[in-house]
Structures are given as structure tokens and as C-alpha cells.
Amino acid sequence: MxxxxxxxxxxxxxxxxxxxxxxxxxxxxxxxxxxxxRPSVAPALSLQQQEMALLAGSALPDPLRSLLVGSDPAATLRDALREIPLDRLDDRQRLLLASLEADSDKRRLVLAPPLGSPDLQPLQRALVDDTQSAQLSVSERDLLADPKADPLLRELSCLALGGTTVDCRQQAIARAVARRLVLAELLPLLALVLGAGLLLRHLWLLWRGGIxxxxxxxxxxxxxxxxxxxxxxxxxxxxxxxxxxxxxxxxxxxxxxxxxxxxxxxxxxxxxxxxxxxxxxxxxxxxxxxxxxxxxxxxxxxxxxxxxxxxxxxxxxxxxxxxxxxxxxxxxxxxxxxxxxxxxxxxxxxxxxxxxxxxxxxxxxxxxxxxxxxxxxxxxxxxxxxxxxxxxxxxxxxxxxxxxxxxxxxxxxxxxxxxxxxxxxxxxxxxxxxxxxxxxxxxxxxxxxxxxxxxx
Incomplete structure (x- = not known):
């Protein structure tokens, strides 16, 4: 030097x-x-991955579905949203949770126990009953009025209103989200595996005096x-x-x-x-x-x-x-x-x-x-x-x-x-x-x- x-x-x-x-x-x-x-971005990333898994699940091949999505992505997302205090959920997340909590049979509300919060019951009734829509806030009504802007919310609210999977699911969007999810999950994993191999090789050469x-x-x-x-x-x-x-x-x-x-x-x-x-x-x-x-x-x-x-x-x-x-x-x-x-x-x-x-x-x-x-x-x-x-x-x-x-x-x-x-x-x-x-x-x-x- x-x-x-x-x-x-x-x-x-x-x-x-x-x-x-x-x-x-x-x-x-x-x-x-x-x-x-200061909040961490990790919870937001985790929620984003769970939303993508739910939306993309039907478009993934079986081996990738079990690896990237799990057995019940809807329950996983619902449980993650339940862990967040209700006053910290934004309007979109409240609608997502209400849709996930609600199941409909001929527009009759059935609450999936255990209910995340009693405060969600009016929102769920408004979601499945047009006569109760006044209970939604302006921003919540705007979110539901433009379903194309939020495919996951459209799918879940459609199912909550009694629609079938065929009617509610948008396969083209599911395939696009599936491609992004595969890249987001597998590229870092591939880099980690390759990096671990290079690191072990470097340490071996260092030990043998080959550096x-x-x-x-x-x-x-x-x-x-x-x-x-x-x-x-x-x-x-x-x-x-x-x-x-x-x-x-x-x-x-x-x-x-x-x-x-x-x-x-x-x-x-x-x-x-x-x-x-x-x-x-x-x-x-x-x-x-x-x-x-x-x-x-x-x-x-x-x-x-x-x-x-x-x-x-x-x-x-x-x-x-x-x-x-x-x-x-x-x-x-x-x-x-x-x-x-x-x-x-x-x-x-x-x-x-x-x-x-x-x-x-x-x-x-x-x-x-x-x-x-x-x-x-x-x-x-x-x-x-x-x-x-x-x-x-x-x-x-x-x-x-x-x-x-x-x-x-x-x-x-x-x-x-x-x-x-x-x-x-x-x-x-x-x-x-x-x-x-x-x-x-x-x-x-x-x-x-x-x-x-x-x-x-």
C-alpha cells in the first residue's frame, strides 16, 4: 500500500x-x-405476496401452486388482515377482509366464524345487500364501482355476492399475476442458491491457497x-x-x-x-x-x-x-x-x-x-x-x-x-x-x- x-x-x-x-x-x-x-416495509410486502398468491393460484401449475400459494391462500390472507387492528386498515383492506369473512347463499349473509370484528358486520351486510350500500364510505363505494382497477377486490366481492368462480375469476389477469409471482419468488431463490455455491467455492479455494x-x-x-x-x-x-x-x-x-x-x-x-x-x-x-x-x-x-x-x-x-x-x-x-x-x-x-x-x-x-x-x-x-x-x-x-x-x-x-x-x-x-x-x-x-x- x-x-x-x-x-x-x-x-x-x-x-x-x-x-x-x-x-x-x-x-x-x-x-x-x-x-x-418508522414502519417496516416487510408487512406490506408480505400482504402483497399473499394477495398475489390468492389472485394467481388458479393459473399456476400444481407443483408451483403448492410451493408458492399453499393450500388455502384465502385463509392465509384473511388471517393476516385479522392481525391488523381494524382502525389501521384502509378502505380497500376493510373491503377485502369483509369479502373474505362473508359467504353468500342466494344473497343471504353467512358470517364465517370466528368473525374478525363486530365492526365489520355492517360493512359485510352492505357488501352483499344493495339496500345497505349507504353504510359504505364514499371511497369504499368508489373502490367497488370500478372493479377493473382492483381485480382481487372485484373477484372477492363478486364471490361474496354469490357469484360462481367461473363468473368472478379473470383468468387473463390471474395468468399475468402468476408470471410476476413466479419471477418475484424464484429469481431471488435462484440467486441465493447460485450465490451460496460461489461462496462455498471461494472459501474452498481460499482454504487451499488458490486465491x-x-x-x-x-x-x-x-x-x-x-x-x-x-x-x-x-x-x-x-x-x-x-x-x-x-x-x-x-x-x-x-x-x-x-x-x-x-x-x-x-x-x-x-x-x-x-x-x-x-x-x-x-x-x-x-x-x-x-x-x-x-x-x-x-x-x-x-x-x-x-x-x-x-x-x-x-x-x-x-x-x-x-x-x-x-x-x-x-x-x-x-x-x-x-x-x-x-x-x-x-x-x-x-x-x-x-x-x-x-x-x-x-x-x-x-x-x-x-x-x-x-x-x-x-x-x-x-x-x-x-x-x-x-x-x-x-x-x-x-x-x-x-x-x-x-x-x-x-x-x-x-x-x-x-x-x-x-x-x-x-x-x-x-x-x-x-x-x-x-x-x-x-x-x-x-x-x-x-x-x-x-x-x-
Whole structure:
């Protein structure tokens, strides 16, 4: 590892670093504690999968039906909706539950015991009896008035009104949903199996000494104080706290008059750009005064864009290999501590959005901007400097920990830490930054694709 001359730490610089660190720790502690009250996207994803299973069950072949749908998807969805307090169900979910609870014989209501709540009885009677429809809210009547907009609600309400399966089921829609469900369930499973095989092979080669030595790591000529100013001062204080105060009115003005999904997507894109700007400016200023003669062949960040194909292969393979430990960590934390909440709000936006332009903007943020910016800061600058001062082991761990904490989610912190460790090891083993960006983009892109398949 090269050791270029280090930057000089002045008293003012040291004072700003200490102040930035104190403010950043405060922001991070408050953000992590706040994440405990922020809802998780996991329950919404689970409900979405159960709805798709019920709608797609008839269009799946028998082997896949037993694997993906189960023996009674209607009962599974009904039980899941029953577990949610009635005052937290939206109008659509209340209609779904009422339809699932009700069975009709010549328009005579029969309640399937045990009834989820006595408060649902007027809704069920209104659902099966036109004379009681005034008991429905305006939004509930709108949902039932346009059955094409919600195939599952149309099918269940049709069955509750006494219709036959042939009359109520829309096979073309069921087949389309079945294809999405198969992709959403089997693609991640295939990636996990392939990743586990690659990981075991890599560990075997490592044990047998068949892995090539890692290349020499080139670190930017920066100090630990510079890293505090970059991460605590630029990323947290300026990027997360101060600059959003300036950008928020501009974002509100630009998104005024847009539909809610598109308006939220514009806010996310501009907000992330504002977050990324201060750290990137700080990196540029920190490296601006370095003697050009000490600059390594591929630059201080070691992007090494060519050959690009090798970066894609390295990033894709590393993404597959890191999936099993990340998924296992998330599963283990769920079993030990339960759902801690705190999911990234962008996940919910993608899951619920129906606007193609909004999805494009969200994809640009998640798959392009986030990998480029985060890898530049955490693996391009922070990791090499930490490794130079603290050694390889501590450098990998602390850079991964900072990466995980920066996402401000206690529930997602352990899996993100494992992901950060995998990205750091890829940076060290490849000697390049571009494979890390590719791996990060693959990770975010796979999550995005799964939300798209389950959404709508």
C-alpha cells in the first residue's frame, strides 16, 4: 500500500472535525432511535405476496401452486388482515377482509366464524345487500364501482355476492399475476442458491491457497481528521441536515401540481442529489492541493474503468456471494428480535407507485446515483484511509459500520453491515472501485425489481 504525504491538521481544522463529529453522532443517534417508530416495509410486502398468491393460484401449475400459494391462500390472507387492528386498515383492506369473512347463499349473509370484528358486520351486510350500500364510505363505494382497477377486490366481492368462480375469476389477469409471482419468488431463490455455491467455492479455494494475492491498496493522501470532516461534516451535517433546509422549498416549488407519486419521486431525486453534493465537493477540495506528481496511475480513487466487462463480472459475482450472508443475517435478526421497523421510505414508494415516470426517477436514484456516490465516499476514500491507519481488518469493519449506520435504520443495520463488509472486501481484492459500484447497483437493482414485481 502506498503511503503518500499526509495532509496537515491545523487547530481550526481539528476544531471543525470535533464539532462535526459531535453533531453527526447526535444526528445518527436520534435517527436510529427514530427508526424504531418508522414502519417496516416487510408487512406490506408480505400482504402483497399473499394477495398475489390468492389472485394467481388458479393459473399456476400444481407443483408451483403448492410451493408458492399453499393450500388455502384465502385463509392465509384473511388471517393476516385479522392481525391488523381494524382502525389501521384502509378502505380497500376493510373491503377485502369483509369479502373474505362473508359467504353468500342466494344473497343471504353467512358470517364465517370466528368473525374478525363486530365492526365489520355492517360493512359485510352492505357488501352483499344493495339496500345497505349507504353504510359504505364514499371511497369504499368508489373502490367497488370500478372493479377493473382492483381485480382481487372485484373477484372477492363478486364471490361474496354469490357469484360462481367461473363468473368472478379473470383468468387473463390471474395468468399475468402468476408470471410476476413466479419471477418475484424464484429469481431471488435462484440467486441465493447460485450465490451460496460461489461462496462455498471461494472459501474452498481460499482454504487451499488458490486465491490470487490482493493488489496493493492505494490510499488518498488524507488523514483521519479529513475523514471526520468528510463523513461527519460533509455527509451528515451539511448533506443530511443543513442543505435540505435550502433545497426543500425549491423541491416543493418544482413538484407543485404534480401527482403524489411523481412529486415524491422528484423530491427523492433532488434530495439525494443535495445529500451527495457536499461530500463530493469536500473530496475535490481535499485532493485539490495534492502534488500531481504523487498521483498514482489510475487516480486516488482507483476507478480503473477499463476493462469494463471485468468489473461487471466481478461486481455481479460478489453480489451473488454476499446475498446468502446478508439474507441469513436479516433472517436471524428477525427471529431473535422481531421486526424492528425502520425500512427505507423509498421501498414503500416503489412498492406502491403506478407512475412510470416516478419509477424511472426512483430507479435513477437507487440504481445509479446511490451506488456512484456511496462507493466514492465509503470505498473510494474512507476505506483506504482507514486501512492505512488501522490495518486491513479494522479498516474493513469500521468502513462497513459507518456505511450501515449512515442509513439510519436499527432494523436494517446488521444486514447493511454485512453488505458493507462484502463491498469493502471486493474493493481490496479487486484493487478497483468500479466493481464495487456495479455490485452496489446490482443489489439495489434486484431489490427494486422485486418491489416492481410485487407492486401494483
Amino acid at each position: 502506498t503511503t503518500p504525504p499526509l495532509g496537515r491538521t491545523t487547530p481550526v481544522k481539528g476544531f471543525l472535525a470535533v464539532l462535526s463529529l459531535l453533531l453527526a453522532v447526535t444526528v445518527w443517534v436520534v435517527g436510529l432511535l427514530d427508526s424504531l417508530s 490470487n494475492p490482493w493488489p496493493m491498496l492505494t490510499a488518498p493522501p488524507l488523514t483521519l481528521v479529513d475523514m471526520v470532516l468528510l463523513v461527519a461534516g460533509g455527509f451528515v451535517v451539511l448533506g443530511e441536515v443543513l442543505l435540505p433546509l435550502v433545497v426543500s422549498p425549491v423541491t416543493a416549488a418544482l413538484s407543485r401540481g404534480l401527482a403524489p407519486p411523481l412529486s415524491q419521486a422528484v423530491s427523492v431525486l433532488l434530495g439525494y442529489a443535495a445529500l451527495a453534493l457536499p461530500p463530493l465537493v469536500i473530496i475535490r477540495q481535499q485532493l485539490k492541493g495534492v502534488d500531481p506528481a504523487t498521483r498514482p496511475e489510475f487516480g486516488w480513487l482507483q476507478w480503473r474503468l477499463r476493462p469494463a466487462g471485468t468489473s461487471v463480472i466481478q461486481g455481479g459475482r460478489a453480489w451473488l456471494m454476499v446475498m446468502p450472508p446478508v439474507v441469513f443475517t436479516g433472517w436471524l435478526m428477525g427471529r431473535l428480535l422481531g421486526d424492528q421497523g425502520g425500512s427505507n421510505p423509498l421501498l414503500e414508494l416503489v412498492l406502491r407507485s403506478q407512475d412510470p415516470l416516478a419509477l424511472i426517477l426512483l430507479a435513477t436514484t437507487a440504481i445509479v446515483l446511490a451506488p456512484l456516490f456511496e462507493e466514492t465516499v465509503f470505498r473510494g476514500v474512507l476505506l483506504p484511509v482507514l486501512v492505512r491507519y488501522l490495518g486491513r481488518g479494522w479498516g474493513v469493519f469500521l468502513s462497513g459500520l459507518v456505511f450501515a449506520v449512515a442509513h439510519l435504520s436499527i432494523g436494517e443495520l446488521p444486514p447493511l453491515l454485512v453488505l458493507g463488509l462484502g463491498l469493502a472486501l471486493l474493493r481490496l481484492s479487486s484493487g478497483r472501485l468500479l466493481p464495487c459500484v456495479v455490485m452496489h447497483a446490482f443489489w439495489n437493482g434486484a431489490t427494486f425489481l422485486n418491489l416492481i414485481l410485487l407492486g401494483g
